Amino acid sequence: MGRTLAEKVWDDHVVRSHEGEPDLLFIDLHLIHEVTSPQAFDGLRLAGRQVRRPDLTLATEDHNIPTTDLDKPIADIVSRTQVETLRRNAEEFGVRLHPMGDIDQGIVHVVGPQLGLTQPGMTIVCGDSHTATHGAFGSIAFGIGTSEVEHVLATQTLSQAKPKMMAVEVTGELPPDATAKDLILALIAQETTGGGQGYIVEYRGEAIRKLSMEARMTICNMSIEWGAKAGLIAPDQTTYDYLQGRPNAPKGAEWDAAVAYWDTLVSDDDAQFDKVVTIDASTVAPFVTWGTNPGQGVPLSASVPDPESFDDPIQREAAQKALTYMGLTAGTPMRDIKVDTVFIGSCTNGRIEDLRVAAKLIEGRKVAEDTRILVVPGSVRVRLQAEEEGLDVIFKEAGAEWRGAGCSMCLGMNPDQLTPGERSASTSNRNFEGRQGKGGRTHLVSPDVAVATGVLGHLASPADLPEMAGV
Amino acid sequence: MEKFTSHTGVGIPLRRSNVDTDQIIPAHWLKKVTRDGFEDGLFEAWRKDPDFILNKSPYDRATVLVAGPDFGTGSSREHAVWALQNYGFKVVLSSRFADIFRGNSGKSGLLAAQVDDKVIQRLWEYLESNPGATVTVDLESRTVKAGEGVDAIEDSFTIDDYTRWRLLEGLDDVGITLSHADDIAAYEAGRPSFKPATL
Numbered sequence: 001m002g003r004t005l006a007e008k009v010w011d012d013h014v015v016r017s018h019e020g021e022p023d024l025l026f027i028d029l030h031l032i033h034e035v036t037s038p039q040a041f042d043g044l045r046l047a048g049r050q051v052r053r054p055d056l057t058l059a060t061e062d063h064n065i066p067t068t069d070l071d072k073p074i075a076d077i078v079s080r081t082q083v084e085t086l087r088r089n090a091e092e093f094g095v096r097l098h099p100m101g102d103i104d105q106g107i108v109h110v111v112g113p114q115l116g117l118t119q120p121g122m123t124i125v126c127g128d129s130h131t132a133t134h135g136a137f138g139s140i141a142f143g144i145g146t147s148e149v150e151h152v153l154a155t156q157t158l159s160q161a162k163p164k165m166m167a168v169e170v171t172g173e174l175p176p177d178a179t180a181k182d183l184i185l186a187l188i189a190q191e192t193t194g195g196g197q198g199y200i201v202e203y204r205g206e207a208i209r210k211l212s213m214e215a216r217m218t219i220c221n222m223s224i225e226w227g228a229k230a231g232l233i234a235p236d237q238t239t240y241d242y243l244q245g246r247p248n249a250p251k252g253a254e255w256d257a258a259v260a261y262w263d264t265l266v267s268d269d270d271a272q273f274d275k276v277v278t279i280d281a282s283t284v285a286p287f288v289t290w291g292t293n294p295g296q297g298v299p300l301s302a303s304v305p306d307p308e309s310f311d312d313p314i315q316r317e318a319a320q321k322a323l324t325y326m327g328l329t330a331g332t333p334m335r336d337i338k339v340d341t342v343f344i345g346s347c348t349n350g351r352i353e354d355l356r357v358a359a360k361l362i363e364g365r366k367v368a369e370d371t372r373i374l375v376v377p378g379s380v381r382v383r384l385q386a387e388e389e390g391l392d393v394i395f396k397e398a399g400a401e402w403r404g405a406g407c408s409m410c411l412g413m414n415p416d417q418l419t420p421g422e423r424s425a426s427t428s429n430r431n432f433e434g435r436q437g438k439g440g441r442t443h444l445v446s447p448d449v450a451v452a453t454g455v456l457g458h459l460a461s462p463a464d465l466p467e468m469a470g471v
Numbered sequence: 472m473e474k475f476t477s478h479t480g481v482g483i484p485l486r487r488s489n490v491d492t493d494q495i496i497p498a499h500w501l502k503k504v505t506r507d508g509f510e511d512g513l514f515e516a517w518r519k520d521p522d523f524i525l526n527k528s529p530y531d532r533a534t535v536l537v538a539g540p541d542f543g544t545g546s547s548r549e550h551a552v553w554a555l556q557n558y559g560f561k562v563v564l565s566s567r568f569a570d571i572f573r574g575n576s577g578k579s580g581l582l583a584a585q586v587d588d589k590v591i592q593r594l595w596e597y598l599e600s601n602p603g604a605t606v607t608v609d610l611e612s613r614t615v616k617a618g619e620g621v622d623a624i625e626d627s628f629t630i631d632d633y634t635r636w637r638l639l640e641g642l643d644d645v646g647i648t649l650s651h652a653d654d655i656a657a658y659e660a661g662r663p664s665f666k667p668a669t670l
Contacts, residue, residue: 039504042505042506054670055670064502096669117669122666122667144547144574159648248669257664413501413502434493
């Protein structure tokens with residue numbers, strides 16, 4: 001019987017398989033950052049253990065660091081201690097680290113692909129749930145807890161029960177006004193936050209094949225938001241074109257050998273999926289969330305739903321609680337919702353392509369009064385590339401803030417936070433209560449919707465923007 | 472890790488679905504570099520409300536958390552498990568757990584026991600009508616029990632065999648894996664040379 005793409009990658013990494021036990025999988029790349037690693041290194045020290053494969057480990061600073069005043073020490077002492085702990089651990093255990101100020105520093109899920117370390121057919125883990133981002137290259141990539149970080153550091157393996165296999169068939173073509181972010185938000189709303197639990201999902205179909213690597217990363221990034229263990233996409237010429245020439249990509253004969261292997265990484269025609277889900281891309285429109293989990297979303301053209309419209313009592317209660325927290329009234333058109341802050345960035349939408357789209361849209365326009373736009377590149381190299389293309393100037397002329405690289409306002413653990421009651425349109429991945437700061441209210445959106453919202457001051461899509469004179 | 476065989480303790484009904492790990496322990500607590508001291512951050516935002524159930528006696532002494540579906544979604548932070556344990560929780564019951572949270576629980580010795588949604592509903596009603604009542608969770612027999620007589624609640628729970636064995640024995644994962652060091656070395660010897668390296 002044929003195998004799925006994920007089964008092929010899985011099988012190629014089994015170190016040990018024993019009846020009644022999870023498989024022991026070899027890990028090709030372990031990414032670490034300051035937040036989920038200190039207790040893992042402590043565990044190694046206590047047991048007198050070493051990092052087994054520092055040559056398959058990479059550390060970067062991203063979660064708790066500021067995106068302004070980068071030349072000064074981190075003002076928050078607790079954050080500074082955590083970052084200094086990572087630096088000490090990296091030095092003691094011989095792990096390569098890209099600290100603040102380094103040209104390869106950035107969000108861990110932006111840095112891996114940009115260095116060419118993320119390649120097809122790998123197993124990649126990180127103490128961060130958005131690790132599935134790397135699945136865009138046809139790898140099995142997933143987030144792990146700190147005990148597992150310690151386990152990988154010590155053994156370069158993980159014990160894992162094989163998840164079930166799911167195919168997400170994306171039929172049709174995305175309309176011109178819809179993006180990869182809209183597609184994944186619509187899929188999560190369709191399948192709910194628990195729909196992917198227990199599965200590795202493969203995103204397939206013509207609409208997926210036509211997406212750039214950046215867009216594929218946006219899709220795979222949010223696999224965890226509908227509960228999936230991992231999400232991946234079969235590699236193709238788009239993948240190879242993105243990889244070739246990057247610092248850590250194979251070269252010469254190694255490249256040819258790698259491509260010969262990567263070409264085998266497709267689900268066989270007779271592969272059996274445990275579940276198949278279908279979404280018609282041609283029906284996807286700009287999509288926004290109204291609630292406090294990523295499954296609570298609607299098309300921008302819709303209104304805030306009435307909790308009574310949910311048949312399931314648990315969903316009804318969740319909707320009621322969400323509307324109270326979000327300060328929204330059922331029936332309000334989404335476009336009427338005023339927004340204080342727009343955040344463009346994160347491992348979901350902080351890559352160069354996202355910034356290009358945003359800059360093109362905002363060029364010649366101004367940020368609305370009483371609204372602010374924060375643009376935070378996903379890595380230092382993304383920032384430098386954008387500056388080379390003059391995107392920073394476009395953002396600044398429009399009245400947006402141009403920041404240093406990091407996780408920033410995606411999560412409330414660095415200085416970039418919402419204040420209680422403040423409402424954001426955010427290109428990040430989570431709208432949980434307090435996610436962007438205590439009491440903050442988050443609407444998840446695409447970069448396109450983010451810019452239109454920032455210009456108009458309320459949730460909006462590019463189609464709502466007035467034509468510019470002379471265009 | 473301590474061995475886990477059976478636990479009896481005060482149950483607390485948490486009538487919420489999709490309790491994500493940002494709610495269990497907000498991000499600003501994640502700057503700590505130790506595994507302890509997270510108890511005050513547990514459900515921090517909700518505990519600001521005096522009516523939140525964990526603020527009420529005798530529920531504040533609970534060690535068995537009975538939660539709605541999709542518990543532990545979102546961020547991979549194991550700090551969520553540590554916060555529950557630091558507060559005193561030994562068991563979480565839910566009809567559906569997020570994968571990473573379930574995995575983290577097993578590694579740290581918190582029992583994440585999956586029960587039928589109907590059992591959760593009955594436990595909620597029972598614990599609300601009988602504040603301070605206890606729930607017994609037995610890992611050996613995979614059963615959850617509460618109440619007495621005709622209204623007694625007794626049902627089985629689901630946990631994978633391997634995690635159950637490790638919890639019962641209190642085994643250290645890294646130690647188990649390192650006993651297979653030869654297998655790891657053999658695998659490493661056969662890896663293709665085109666695979667990337669960071670050094």
